[in-house]
Amino acid sequence: ARLAWDEFADGIDVFSPENRVIIATGPLTGTLAPTAGRTIMTSLSPRIYPKPWYTHSTLGGWFGPMLKYAGFDALVISGRASRPSLLLVQDGKAHVQDAAFLWGMDARQAQLELKKKYGDQAQILTIGPAGENQVRFATVQHAEENASGHSGFGAVWGSKNLKAIVALGTGSVPLADPKRLWDEVRALGTYVTSPNIGALRNHKEKPRPICSQGCTFNCYVSSYGTTVDGRTVPGQCIGGLAWMSNNVMELTYYYSSSMQVPAAKNFGFCEEVTLHERCNSLGLDQWFRLVIQPWLVACEQQGIHELRGYPIRPMDVFWFAGFMEDLAYRRGLGELFAEDLRRAMDELQGELPANLIALGHELEFGFGFPAHREGRFWDEEPLPFWVIAAMMYASETRDPTIGTHNSSLLMADYLIENREVALRQFRRLSEQVWGDPQALEPTFENKSKVAIWSQDQHMLIDSLTMCDFAFPQLMRPLNSKEEWEAAEDILGDLDIGRRLLNAVTGIEWSPEELNRVAERSFTLERLMLARAGRGRPAEEKLAPHFALPCRVDGTLIDAAGFSALLDEYYAARGWDLSLGWPQEEQLNDLGLGFTIEGLKQAKSRQPVADTL
The missing domain is CATH 1.10.599.10 (Aldehyde Ferredoxin Oxidoreductase Protein, subunit A, domain 3)
Structure with missing residues (x-):
């Protein structure tokens, strides 16, 4: 937070070269401390409505530890490259390198290419097409499923022509008392049920994927799934819970006398796993679906089957897959919704019934972020x-x-x-x-x-x-x-x-x-x-x-x-x-x-x- 106070000037635009991206670790990162593989990212967020301001995001995985092994506690990135670039951080040095060969690749392809170039030990952050095209809820992806997602920092990277950061290091994290740390880690156990929700879950389930270095917990928010072409991929948090399921998207249903949110739809388990993987590869925040899909269903229920000449069929898997592509590449209807749902409502004001405009704003009531654990839409949070x-x-x-x-x-x-x-x-x-x-x-x-x-x-x-x-x-x-x-x-x-x-x-x-x-x-x-x-x-x-x-x-x-x-x-x-x-x-x-x-x-x- 102190770095941010010093680095972020008043009044700068989110896509200005003067905007910063701060990527930081913590004192436990890179040690055996449980779950300490996480990385923090901060910047001005393009998603925030009605105007961007500073916020943060976290992601799991293995990048943070490798950044520490490379000799860095944090990175502060400013400016804009004249052409697509990547940042190589290796053993105390940072180099800006050409990334034209990666530009246009999805996030998964880009990581695979960089692994070929720098080796399997390289840990990579990268953006997909959504970030390149400055979609306001574009992610920064890492590994198969980890992402800095909600805050739209992938769009900030795209504005800087920053395609990827590669971390490689041969160092280590010094420990003041290795035995004391080891004793603490051992006392916590291995694959322990996550405290707050574990007692209510099925303990006979198969082990679930671990999302971060050092994780020793079963948090019950991750799973494996099989794509339509037979590959096994992991899902975490909303991807593993809502996308990779048979019917969880129906929980978007909400009814009150003044506001109704229709039930959305899952498309079949293998189809969902495939969509989920593609969402990550495109670099789209998975939460977009929990607000945009039910909003589009509400349009259909009111007899609206196209927007600005583009058909909408949100309950059709092939249409929805194409819509994700259009979002990431800002094509057709995707150009409108790439600005996020609330800004799309401002644009559609006067073209649609007032209740649909109000619904769109309410689904992202929290200054542009999808409603989450506020007790109305999606999550069950009773008083208090x-x-x-x-x-x-x-x-x-x-x-x-x-x-x-x-x-x-x-x-x-x-x-x-x-x-x-x-x-x-x-x-x-x-x-x-x-x-x-x-x-x-x-x-x-x-x-x-x-x-x-x-x-x-x-x-x-x-x-x-x-x-x-x-x-x-x-x-x-x-x-x-x-x-x-x-x-x-x-x-x-x-x-x-x-x-x-x-x-x-x-x-x-x-x-x-x-x-x-x-x-x-x-x-x-x-x-x-x-x-x-x-x-x-x-x-x-x-x-x-x-x-x-x-x-x-x-x-x-x-x-x-x-x-x-x-x-x-x-x-x-x-x-x-x-x-x-x-x-x-x-x-x-x-x-x-x-x-x-x-x-x-x-x-x-x-x-x-x-x-x-």
Whole structure:
């Protein structure tokens, strides 16, 4: 976050050469620490609506460790190459090389070509055609299934003529206490059920693919599938859950008196696996499907079978496969939707019924990110979890649930499974962690402490780096539903990350010191939003989404109630209530006094920024 504050100038365009891409590792990256193979990427995001601002993304795999072995903790990339280029990072040196031979290849082909050139040990990040053509939700791909996806950073790479980064290194990561680290890793076990959801899953399933170096967990969000031509490929997260399935896309269905989202459709398992692999190869964020496909189905249901002269058949596998190609290459209808769904709605305003335009905006209500774990569309998040999510949506740079699965939001599954047992356990857990047995009670009040804790844990996980499907261990691993229902105390080991960090660095960080690091990092990201002009006036505009009833329990909140949630959250953070921005005294206390002048300049521009 400090690098970003220093590197990103005010007012630059997302596709300007002055925009930066920061690729960073953490102190655990490249060690045996579980799940520490992850990599962090930050930039201005072209996906964000109505105007881009700074945000972040994470990806699993093996690139981050190899970057460390090559002698780099982070890369900061700026400018624009005059022709397609790649960056070779090898044993302490970085070289820009010609990549004209790769331009036009899909992400999978490009990686295979670079493996031929640099060897099987090379770890590669690359963009596909979607990135080359600056599709606003283009990904940066790695290996078969890992991606920096949601934030559209592939389009930023394309604007810089950056096709790929190749990391090769023969170094290592020094360890202060190898035995201490090894003991911690061994104590955590191998192929352990991921704590927050594992007890409710089928433990007789076959082992699933591991997505990152150092991962020792079964997170239940990955799977294998077979393509139509008989190849086995992995799927992770939304790809493994929704695409590579027979009927999960039907869960897009949502109904209320004011908003209806139709059920989408899967096309058959092998066909889905093939589409999923092609989506990765094109470099498209897989989440696009969960909003654009049901929106197109809604058009058909209202008797609209073409848009601007182009036919729409979203329930036909061949049409949908062609539509993905058109998106990535900005052809035909793809040119319109390559700008993302909300910008497409602005373009189609007046051409379509108002309810379809409203639906498109609502499906990406969170400043352009697809709705996710907000309790209405797609995920089941009953009270209090959607209130916690609402606070996070209103205060973060992007879809917040990307880093908070294990810190709170996946616990909703237990409340749905057995409300009585879950609430009994939650009260004890809440007292242990937050000092308030009511923190996870299904009410609207006093949820800011959980939201803030989850966000700060997210900052620590990304900084170390670790995976939020395994950490923090708010809940201990349980091996069956029966074991969970019989448990009185479900609290997990919240100190694992700190102990791993201390073993690697030899610095004895206290929990209080790490909490302060997390607060500093989150505050810096909030200040980046302030510089972009985002504050309470823009965040109040999220209220109508949460006035829709929750898909599980029907609970909702009106505009006044949502405003009260913001009051509670901002006050708990110590922020100014009118703008939702940090205050000077707080910044000085956190050692962030160097940001005060930038904050003053942001305040002087605020009447203009209110138009967000």
